[in-house]
Amino acid sequence: MLRPRIQTLYSLPVWRTAHPRLYTRTIRRAPSPCTTTISRRLTTSPRRFNELPNAAQPKQPGPIPASTAAIPPEQAAASDAQAAPNPPQQPKPPRRRRGAILYAAFFLLIGTTLGSLFRITIAPPDLPEPGTPEDEHLLAVIRRKAAALPLVQRLEADPEWTAWDAYSGFDDSQTSDTSDASDAGVAPMRRRREAHLTAGALAGSRGLAYQRVFRNNATGECLNVVYFGGGTAGWPGVVHGGCLATVLDESLARCAILRFPSRTGVTATLELTYKAPTRTEAFYVVRARPASGEAAPGKSDRKAWVEGSVETLDGRTCVLARALFVVPKGIKLAPLTGF
Structure with missing residues (x-):
């Protein structure tokens, strides 16, 4: 509780002078409604200056009523607690749990995707061996995808183009004798297809899984639709340059040999210019046509x-x-068919 401010009003005698405007009888100040006015004469006595009038004396606290004194402290505290109004509770801010869950799910998806791509690129899974059930299943899937390609469907329906699978004309019953010292002169029998590089070592879904040849009988142009498997990679995901050179050598030789009357020939010169990376596990078109x-x-x-x-x-x-392909002189070569 604020104590009232005490304001003192002094009455000073003023002597009259010759002019009435130069004096006044008493200097007074109107009291404020919230203050107590004390009128006293000007004095220099410390005792009288420090005295307060009766109206300004502080009131002494009276005795506690009997009814209030008889109430136990516990009951009085309980009644005070009941009488006191409850303070207003501030509303709690809403929790942003939904946004946090969405952010966590988004970053988890990104991390899982990047981690899977990194793992597949650095340490790809093992490729199936040729002839296994997994390899046969992948080959069937690749053939179905190749049959659905618009280019393959258009060439298959065009009567000007002749189509066949690469190396399908190899006679599996034809064998070649090879000596093996460990077999004590016994000549093992190997099939012609298995002895061929592209049809044997690069066979299966991990190698050259699909090769479909189309030839235009009028112009002599040959097209070979090839699928490069994951086993043909040099760098991860990029076909090895030597594998590309092998496929181009055989495709260009097919175009030249089918024009020779002897149906045979060898490579004299092969020039390659690599323009862009060739990706694995994808279909490509190998074109071969006679030069100008x-x-x-x-x-x-x-x-x-x-x-x-x-x-x-x-x-x-x-x-x-x-x-450049040539037919060597003085050497008799067997004709190449079904390649």
Whole structure:
């Protein structure tokens, strides 16, 4: 509780002078309604100056009523607690649990995806061995995807193009004798397909899983739709340059040998220009056509220049090639069929 401010009003005698405006009888100040006015004469006595009038004396606390004194302290505290109003409770801020859950799920999905891609790229799973049930299942899936390609469907329906599977004409009953010292002169029998590089060592879903050849009988151009498996990679996910050179060599040789009357020949020159990376586990088109000036039939029975390329299904060039094939003199080579 604020104590009242004590304001003192002094009455000072003022002597009259010659002019009435230069004096006043008494200097007074109107008291404030919340203050106590004390009137006294001017004095220098410390005792009288410190005295307060009767109206300004502080009141002494009276005796406690008997009814209040008789109440026990516990009951008085309980009644005071009941009488006191409850303080207003501030509303709690809403919890943002939904946003936190969404953020956690989003970052968990990103981390799982990046981790899986990193693991597959750095340490890919083992590829199935050729001839296993897993390999046969993957080969069937790849063939179904190849049959659904628009390019394959268009060439299959065009009568100007002849189609066959690469190396399907190899006679499995034809064998070649090879000596093995560990077998004490016993010549093991190996099939021709298994002895071939692209049809044997690179067979299966992990190698050259699909090769479909199309040839235009009028122009001599050959197209080979190839699927490069995961086992053909040099860098992770990129086809090895040597594998591309092998496929181009055989595809360009097919275009040249089918024009030779002897149906055989060897590679004399092979030039390659790598334009863009070739990805594994994807379909590509290997084109081979006679070079400019070599398209006329019968131009040469022993030499032919062929140009080719490896392209994506949408026409982007990855590798350019140019090769010269010849029929050697003085050496009799067996004709190549069904390749």
